[in-house]
Amino acid sequence: MDTSTLKLVSLLTFVLSTLFAFILSIVLNYHWTNYSINTTSLKKIQFVYILITSILFFLTTALFLNILAS
Amino acid sequence: MIQLYGNETIIKTIRRHWFVVAIDILMFLALALVPLFVIMLFSNNIIKGEDTSHYNAFIAFFYLVWLELSWTMFSVAWTTNYYLDVVLLTNRRLLKIEQKGLFARDIAEMRLERIQDIRVDIMGIIPSLLDFGTLKVQTAGEEEQFVIVDVPNPNGIKNSIFEHHDVTPSTTKQSI
Numbered sequence: 001m002d003t004s005t006l007k008l009v010s011l012l013t014f015v016l017s018t019l020f021a022f023i024l025s026i027v028l029n030y031h032w033t034n035y036s037i038n039t040t041s042l043k044k045i046q047f048v049y050i051l052i053t054s055i056l057f058f059l060t061t062a063l064f065l066n067i068l069a070s
Numbered sequence: 071m072i073q074l075y076g077n078e079t080i081i082k083t084i085r086r087h088w089f090v091v092a093i094d095i096l097m098f099l100a101l102a103l104v105p106l107f108v109i110m111l112f113s114n115n116i117i118k119g120e121d122t123s124h125y126n127a128f129i130a131f132f133y134l135v136w137l138e139l140s141w142t143m144f145s146v147a148w149t150t151n152y153y154l155d156v157v158l159l160t161n162r163r164l165l166k167i168e169q170k171g172l173f174a175r176d177i178a179e180m181r182l183e184r185i186q187d188i189r190v191d192i193m194g195i196i197p198s199l200l201d202f203g204t205l206k207v208q209t210a211g212e213e214e215q216f217v218i219v220d221v222p223n224p225n226g227i228k229n230s231i232f233e234h235h236d237v238t239p240s241t242t243k244q245s246i
Contacts, residue, residue, distance in 0.1 A: 006125075006128050010128065010131055010132075013131075013132065013135055014131075014135070017135045017138060017139060020139065020142070021138055021139070021142045024142050024145075024146060025142070027172055028145055028146065028149055031149060031154060031169075031172070032149070032153075035154050035167075035169070035175070036153075036154075037072070037080075037083055037156055037158065038083065045153070049145055052141060053138075053141065053142070056134065056137055056138040056141060057138065059134050060131065060134045060135060060138055063127060063130055063131040063134060064131060066127055067127050067128060067131055070127065
């Protein structure tokens, strides 16, 4: 597979995965906020989820931009 | 949101045993690591001798996307199978809240004074060692029974239910 095709596939993958993760994050946050029994653990859960998701998203975006620039 | 009666308090919040969650975590860890093994296999055996350095950025990118999706799916599974699947023991009722996927939720309740029998099933070596199992709560009449699976310390929960069963507000009311 040549590099330009791979770049196109990367672009589609990046857009779709970001959209997928974003929508599911909103749905999860809605569930946690509305249906949680223990609200003290809720803050910790949200913090851990947002932290890990942000790190993964930052790394993915950095690599994606690196691919586009190369 | 769960609506409690005026004089109702939550006595116990019961979720699945940690072992069941640990199995889920291990499965998702395995899922997250599978592409790494595939990449190692490819780089060592199949394209031996060929320069693949220009593909490294793509491989790393697709692996990160895979990790991101695995993490999101794990969060969904953890939320629906563990965090929002909960049984509440109050001083008046036993509430079983079951999150079925992301868009379906089932809430069943049983008044404590109607409970007639509770069965505890602990099957297998691991549940016996770690003390978790299934609780089957039966009411009077033809109502279906509550089946609560993989609960930690099922005998302790059974005792708690019977303890509060004997002092539920309505029972007290009737005896006066």
